[in-house]
Amino acid sequence: MSNPTPLTREILLLVLVSLAAGSMIQAQPLEGRRTLKGEVERTAKNIKSAMRDATDIKIAEFQDLSQSRFSGSVGPGLKVTLQETLKGMGIVANEDASHILTAEYFVNDLESLKAGDPLSLTIRMGLRNRRGQKLVTLLPIDAEFGAEHFANVNTASDMARIMGFHGQVTSDQEAREQLDRQPDNSQRQREMGQGLIHPQGFLNGRRIRSSEQSSYEVEILARKLKASGSAQPRQPSLDKGLPFVNLGLNELYEVRVYNNSSEIGRASC
Known part of the structure; x- marks a missing residue:
């Protein structure tokens, strides 16, 4: 038999079979309500702009920086969501594309939850070409932490799915x-x-x-x-x-x- 598989999640009037997620929480508080749909759409627009006239892209597997109780299968779900959003903008997935999108993500760990930190998902992305040269570091969101730029999600309904x-x-x-x-x-x-x-x-x-x-x-x-x-x-x-x-x-x-x-x-x- 395989390992046990988590079942159902319920929040508000939604019955959810959850994704799961990772750990680690960024130190600065998030401002406003940031939905997964809104963040992905904003990121996709920046990707499309950075690619100029290119119409295909390889999206690498999203890397979980957390590896904790809440990490798991959220990466593939995020990848598919971004892939479908890009497709709607005319950018299709292609394993042989010259542009490669890389991404890392993390969410709260248990210690962060005990400390009462806000629940959030943070995604860091980069766009590279086939020779490994960095073409551009995408700036999907207006939140800055030092020299790095992140996409953030913090609405309760999205975090319920993400964190299981x-x-x-x-x-x-x-x-x-x-x-x-x-x-x-x-x-x-x-x-x-x-x-x-x-x-x-x-x-x-x-x-x-x-x-x-x-x-x-x-x-x-x-x-x-x-x-x-x-x-x-x-x-x-x-x-x-x-x-x-x-x-x-x-x-x-x-x-x-x-x-x-x-x-x-x-x-x-």
Whole structure:
């Protein structure tokens, strides 16, 4: 059997099968709300400008500088997101392209979370040619730390996906009822930080919830890749508060999301 695979994440009215992420947090505070979509689009525009008339690019694997509890599969996800954004701007991926984009990323580690640092993803990028000569260091964002330039993401919904958050945060409705206002990004970040330090998952038979009262459940089904018949529910287990399921080699798995509430929800994988 393969190593256990993390399951479901729930935040607001989103049911998320998370990416994961790395560690290390930049020392200076982030200003404003910076979304993954906005940062990637801004970076892609700078890449396109720096490439002048070129229309293809090789995007190297995103390097995780963290290698911690929260590092993992976020790199491939970031790469695909950037690749699709560039494609929409007329820049296509090509392994033989003369322009090569390199990138490194990091997010909070456990010590940073315990210190109450803001949750953020930082990406450092560079553009090179085939002979390894640096053509330009991309300046995707207006945040400067010494001589280096970074792209930063800090919104709660994006960081939930990136860091593999499993739990609940104050919803808009709860904030209006309890606080008579919209919850701010820092409030949700604090709640997420505590949830990452002390994760809690709940099992309901073969289904997983982020809390005992949650109206949303996720079920993982699996079957052998070449086997006939439909996939069957796989029994999850809890490890230090996190739900896991075992998936073997050459197995195909499906994610089934149950919405037992009276509201419309959204699910993304």
